Amino acid sequence: MTMEDVATETVGHSRGIVKTRGFGAVTGRTVVWIALLVFGILSVVPMIWLILAPSKTAKQLNDDAPFSFGSFAQYGVAWHNLLSQNNGIILNWMANSVVYTASIVVISCVTAVLAGYALAATSLPFKKVFLIITLIAMIVPPVALVVPLFVEVSAIGLYDNPLSVILTSSFYPFGVFLAYIYFSTSIPTELYEAAKVDGAGEFTMFFRIALPLSRGLFGMLAFFSFSAAWVNYFLPYVLLQSQENFNLSVGLGFLFTSSPALNPLNGAQQSLIGRPEIALASLFLAIPILIVFIASSRLLVRGVLAGAVKS
Amino acid sequence: MFAPYLILLALFGVWPIIQAGLVSIEPTVINPAGGVKNFADVVADVRFVPAALNVVVFLVMYVPAMLIVVSLMSLLLDTVQGRWNLPLRLSYIVPASMTGATAVLIWYFMLEPSLSPYQDALHALGITQGNQIWRQGGLAWIFVAMAFFVGAGNWIVVQYGSLQSISDDVLEAARIDGANAWQIGWRIKLPLIRKYLVYMGILVFAAGLQVFVEPQLISGSVYTGIAKDWSLNQLSYDLAFQSNNLADSAALSLMLLVVCIVAAVVVIFRTDFFEGTGVGKK
Numbered sequence: 147m148t149m150e151d152v153a154t155e156t157v158g159h160s161r162g163i164v165k166t167r168g169f170g171a172v173t174g175r176t177v178v179w180i181a182l183l184v185f186g187i188l189s190v191v192p193m194i195w196l197i198l199a200p201s202k203t204a205k206q207l208n209d210d211a212p213f214s215f216g217s218f219a220q221y222g223v224a225w226h227n228l229l230s231q232n233n234g235i236i237l238n239w240m241a242n243s244v245v246y247t248a249s250i251v252v253i254s255c256v257t258a259v260l261a262g263y264a265l266a267a268t269s270l271p272f273k274k275v276f277l278i279i280t281l282i283a284m285i286v287p288p289v290a291l292v293v294p295l296f297v298e299v300s301a302i303g304l305y306d307n308p309l310s311v312i313l314t315s316s317f318y319p320f321g322v323f324l325a326y327i328y329f330s331t332s333i334p335t336e337l338y339e340a341a342k343v344d345g346a347g348e349f350t351m352f353f354r355i356a357l358p359l360s361r362g363l364f365g366m367l368a369f370f371s372f373s374a375a376w377v378n379y380f381l382p383y384v385l386l387q388s389q390e391n392f393n394l395s396v397g398l399g400f401l402f403t404s405s406p407a408l409n410p411l412n413g414a415q416q417s418l419i420g421r422p423e424i425a426l427a428s429l430f431l432a433i434p435i436l437i438v439f440i441a442s443s444r445l446l447v448r449g450v451l452a453g454a455v456k457s
Numbered sequence: 458m459f460a461p462y463l464i465l466l467a468l469f470g471v472w473p474i475i476q477a478g479l480v481s482i483e484p485t486v487i488n489p490a491g492g493v494k495n496f497a498d499v500v501a502d503v504r505f506v507p508a509a510l511n512v513v514v515f516l517v518m519y520v521p522a523m524l525i526v527v528s529l530m531s532l533l534l535d536t537v538q539g540r541w542n543l544p545l546r547l548s549y550i551v552p553a554s555m556t557g558a559t560a561v562l563i564w565y566f567m568l569e570p571s572l573s574p575y576q577d578a579l580h581a582l583g584i585t586q587g588n589q590i591w592r593q594g595g596l597a598w599i600f601v602a603m604a605f606f607v608g609a610g611n612w613i614v615v616q617y618g619s620l621q622s623i624s625d626d627v628l629e630a631a632r633i634d635g636a637n638a639w640q641i642g643w644r645i646k647l648p649l650i651r652k653y654l655v656y657m658g659i660l661v662f663a664a665g666l667q668v669f670v671e672p673q674l675i676s677g678s679v680y681t682g683i684a685k686d687w688s689l690n691q692l693s694y695d696l697a698f699q700s701n702n703l704a705d706s707a708a709l710s711l712m713l714l715v716v717c718i719v720a721a722v723v724v725i726f727r728t729d730f731f732e733g734t735g736v737g738k739k
Binding site: 257277284293298352373439 | 458459461463466468469470471473474476477480529530533534536537544545547549550551552553554556558559561562563565566567571572573574576606610637638639659663664667669670678679680690693694697703706707709711714718720721722724725731734
């Protein structure tokens with residue numbers, strides 16, 4: 147099983163059909179279905195609630211049934227109120243999120259593909275050491291490095307500079323590992339050897355052979371890089387100070403703590419930011435990632451883990 | 458080719474650890490001499506033990522809950538092939554899009570008895586006031602629920618993928634031998650994806666150890682101060698940003714980091730997860 151299969155495998159092949167045998171088996175199937183459906187419903191309920199919430203006024207949100215719909219016009223009102231916050235700073239946050247995420251995805255994927263290829267197919271010294279360090283860095287959660295990164299970023303004068311978030315988040319050991327596995331399993335070594343015999347250098351081999359064969363790999367790398375970068379909270383929260391530098395995720399957290407929406411004791415009482423507005427801002431954060439998830443669900447069919455390590 | 462990544466690795470993977478190490482032994486107000494005594498100072502901080510206990514309680518609930526539910530749900534999902542499989546998987550990954558601040562908002566509403574879609578269930582449990590849920594001492598399970606909700610669905614889909622890698626012949630042979638669906642799941646499929654589950658368990662543990670966002674946001678917004686310094690990472694954050702004690706903050710985060718690195722080394726060298734990748738157990 148290779149990463150190529152991971153990317154191209156389609157859904158719905160017909161194995162694992164369990165034949166129903168008698169009453170016990172039928173009851174068993176029913177229980178399985180109930181469990182699967184209940185879990186599905188529990189998973190979707192909050193999203194449905196969140197989509198409906200900004201259609202209501204704060205009062206309706208309080209008094210009406212949780213799944214009632216207010217009006218489409220109310221979405222506009224909530225958006226208008228969001229814009230009132232600090233001269234439309236939410237637009238800054240959205241733009242920042244887009245710029246930061248796009249930069250991170252590009253830098254992290256390009257460096258990861260190059261490094262994965264170098265580890266898999268070139269004569270790099272200390273290969274094993276680099277590989278082990280990469281694996282360790284991939285397992286240690288990024289959150290563990292936040293305070294050390296803050297110490298470093300302040301020392302080199304990048305504190306409150308968007309570059310600090312972009313550069314630190316572009317370190318992508320998991321991507322390097324995926325690319326390494328991809329290049330060492332799904333492209334036959336004979337191909338590299340043949341090219342070498344024909345006199346191709348390492349860069350020629352990379353650009354003429356490896357790269358054209360790695361579209362599926364790029365999709366996978368971009369997917370994971372995007373999902374981490376778009377919702378990143380702790381790192382930008384610590385590395386950025388000025389409101390206008392926040393990404394949407396940190397900005398939303400700021401709305402939480404600075405508006406009376408969730409706690410009447412917080413912030414300016416005359417603020418227009420109430421619960422519907424907060425819900426709308428949350429939707430802006432959640433919907434792009436949901437769309438990417440659904441669009442990439444095909445990538446996840448054959449298993450990231452199984453596909454990654456089985457050769 | 459390796460150089461661009463190597464620069465990032467050196468600058469943002471290795472160097473911050475070295476620098477944090479240097480900062481962690483700098484003099485502090487309580488320890489003007491500096492040195493490794495800072496580490497002892499952190500452990501002796503009145504907030505350390507309660508936060509450590511909170512994190513332990515959190516992990517004791519969170520890691521097993523993830524492992525059990527994810528194994529079970531991915532096995533169940535694997536028995537349902539055909540057109541309903543994809544919609545189910547898609548529904549399971551929906552919550553993963555609601556992380557951080559969004560998750561806090563959602564859970565505030567889901568658990569507020571006067572607003573929740575689950576109000577009947579909450580009332581049935583005798584909960585009619587928000588403060589019956591949001592109280593100090595009972596917060597761990599809420600944070601577990603929040604973290605579980607965000608993470609479980611994605612892992613179910615991933616482990617369902619692991620199950621797809623089991624060869625059809627193995628399952629066919631078991632079926633011919635008369636194994637029923639339950640036996641196939643428990644005796645064959647589960648042992649075959651064991652290493653992926655172990656890997657997941659360690660990643661979940663390492664991430665859980667660092668719990669920060671949920672208590673920090675709850676404490677900063679909905680119920681002011683309710684979960685202040687609730688987790689070790691929050692304590693590390695407060696040491697740096699409230700007490701201006703960067704040395705102790707760095708010391709604490711290094712201690713947490715060491716635990717994660719040990720966990721990583723265990724996965725790499727003591728499990729068969731990275732078998733065949735050029736490193737790890739042979």
